[in-house]
Amino acid sequence: MTCIFSALLLTTSLSFAQKGSEVVATVGKKNITVDDFNKKYSEVKTQTLNPPPKSVFLEDMVRYEVGLQEAQKRNLERDPIVIDRIQQEMYKALLEKDLGQRVQKIQVSDAEMKAFYKNNPEIRTSHILIEFKPGASAEQIAEAKKRANEIYEEVRKSKRPFEELVKLYSDDPLSKQAGGDVGWQSRVTLVPSYYDAALSAKVNEIKGLIETPFGFHIIKVTGRRSFEDANKRQVRAAVFDDV
Structure with missing residues (x-):
């Protein structure tokens, strides 16, 4: 090439x-x-x-x-894992579009949003995913967890940049190309266990293992947004859903 x-x-x-x-x-x-x-x-x-x-x-x-x-x-667009990820992104885009239409009708004050945002900020993370497929057996999940623990130990001890380790080990083909970066996300756009783990970590801290329906994650928190820079549409929706 x-x-x-x-x-x-x-x-x-x-x-x-x-x-x-x-x-x-x-x-x-x-x-x-x-x-x-x-x-x-x-x-x-x-x-x-x-x-x-x-x-x-x-x-x-x-x-x-x-x-x-x-x-x-390599014709990865035909790979079942890639197809599944693309479908997830399409579904997320649909939800966000629908969310935008809902949010326009929601009346939430700035004071309410600031109070909520104090404990629920937008967070930017990168991750390594060790995947197990939907409907995986207990044995398959245990095998994935064993592999995830081995990778987590290497991440903790390694002096190599996290982004390099993502490219070596992550099963997420979409974020892998960006060093594991999944961008700025809020409580309403992330799986609760993932968001809660990221929320409990400091910037540049690595957390693991975090289990979600997609597999086991090793998370690195790369940023937190102030309320002034936050996506107010998502904050407003999160406050509405929290009521």
């Missing part, structure tokens, strides 16, 4: 490009243009208080495209 990329020229090409169609990186037959980059980078800046430098973010975009093309080359 051919990848053409010059980080050295990134600042110049992004700062002085006159056309949004100007190419800043090429992966295989896929060109990443200035417009593509600016759109993605703008999204990231709304999701974090400390966005990465532009050169680092472009490297991430290139790595993501390399991984995506490799996955397509």
Whole structure:
């Protein structure tokens, strides 16, 4: 797979490009243009208080495209695990769309939201998933837990970055390409056991093992949002559901 990329020229090409169609990186037959980059980078800046430098973010975009093309080359879109994950994301998107329509009708004061948010903040995490399939037998779950414990011990002792260990061990093909990152989430968008474990941890702390219907998770908390930067729509919905 051919990848053409010059980080050295990134600042110049992004700062002085006159056309949004100007190419800043090429992966295989896929060109990443200035417009593509600016759109993605703008999204990231709304999701974090400390966005990465532009050169680092472009490297991430290139790595993501390399991984995506490799996955397509291996026909992973036909893999049952990948299909299941895609369906879960589609369902989550549907819920969030429906949630938005519901939230518009909900009347919750800022004081109520702030009081709730104090104990239920939005959290950003990365994770390693050791999966067991729906309907797994007790023996299969025990085997997954044994493997998860072995990986957890290595994570605790290893000096390697968590993101590298994610790529070695995680069974979650979607977050794996992003070093395990699952983005900013709230109590209404996460499985309770996962959220509660993340809530009890400090930023950069690693927690394990956390069992959910998807398997066993090793979680690293990477951020907490202040109320001022929170997704008010989700906070309002969470307060409504908590009543």
